[in-house]
């Protein structure tokens with residue numbers, strides 16, 4: 418008898434059960450308890466002044482020969498728009514902790530060069546600053562999420578920035594913005610009070626940061642007049658003590674708390690391993706480590722409940738993704754890595770986890786949008802390539818702002834050595850009269866059939882079905898071969914009465930839409 422796993426649920430009133438069939442892999446949809454919205458901001462992005470994310474990746478300047486819209490690469494803007502990118506975090510990351518925004522406004526030729534201390538020590542010309550970022554957000558239709566400098570900045574600097582960006586009054590900062598060519602204030606929805614204040618953002622203890630959070634937040638509110646959500650700097654991975662102290666001392670002074678978690682295939686920051694040159698062992702361990710996100714959110718959320726039982730303060734996972742060794746030959750401080758079918762599975766299964774925690778997780782920002790870490794897009798001169806992770810964001814966008822349908826999942830194990838993880842991951846949502854179901858098969862060696870019980874959904878047909886898989890677990894898209902991993906139409910399913918039977922190829926992700 419094969420080992421099976423039950424992945425729990427979920428619903429407020431308890432268990433619901435599986436239909437009596439012999440299937441090894443089953444997913445039941447609990448339509449009766451579908452009452453949480455999957456916040457579209459879970460599909461958010463992050464663009465830092467790091468390596469070739471901003472310069473080269475997003476911004477080439479209006480005089481570039483690369484086709485651009487006022488300096489923004491047209492191919493990148495089009496590709497990001499296709500994802501319905503809801504929110505974009507900027508300027509960092511650690512870069513935000515040394516960024517002084519006044520250096521980056523005014524006539525471009527008069528802007529001071531700055532040194533990017535954390536990322537390669539490169540000198541930047543500051544041609545991409547506040548105007549360029551906020552106008553990009555407008556172009557993309559995304560909400561801006563600004564990370565204020567608490568590490569080496571000041572309250573004064575932050576409130577000046579707030580006034581510059583958001584005031585429509587006759588006051589110096591708003592007038593300076595007008596002089597610099599922008600009459601109307603921008604609509605800034607999110608303000609991060611520090612980034613990684615426990616590390617590159619000031620190496621602080623949670624007690625000290627809590628006091629700073631209270632101070633900065635107060636003035637962010639006074640000068641921002643309730644215009645945006647103030648995001649407190651959260652923990653490094655599983656540092657629940659940080660969450661306990663910051664929530665205990667400052668929960669009232671923030672509108673969200675963040676957390677950062679990166680997947681390291683080896684579990685060793687000193688030897689992260691290659692993005693492309695790996696076998697099944699590192700494929701397995703990367704997926705296993707990515708799955709740790711579930712425990713992490715549950716435990717941070719429980720700690721937050723201690724101080725905020727009504728869940729007023731949401732959790733923003735505002736940095737996540739797989740972090741590997743940089744590509745051989747690239748500048749180490751630029752964090753440029755390829756992106757494989759393994760990373761697509763990490764993205765899909767992480768979204769399944771975020772959906773499950775839709776009551777607490779209201780934003781997530783994958784690191785990062787272009788050319789850095791688990792990127793959506795890679796560029797080389799005028800060429801660009803969409804990564805497998807990009808395709809998952811595209812396939813999963815049907816879940817944005819949809820109602821989460823709790824799922825009960827029974828899965829075979831995917832075993833490697835002495836360890837095992839569930840072979841199947843899945844999620845479901847409903848929106849505009851349609852039901853969206855995503856399923857992943859993590860087993861790289863065997864196809865898997867899943868029976869999805871859709872009783873109660875009143876569904877009669879599958880109207881859309883797409884599949885992402887690849888020849889190998891480490892298949893990638895390259896500039897010469899950009900379509901090795903790309904979604905195709907999927908047909909290996911059957912909807913009979915109230916059971917949808919889906920057969921998933923090895924290492925694959927499927928999204929189906931039913932009505």
Ligand code: AHR
Pocket residue numbers: 465509510511512612613736784785790
């Ligand atoms: O995303 C890369 C870096 O990871 C960010 O700058 C920092 O916040 C985190 O440590």
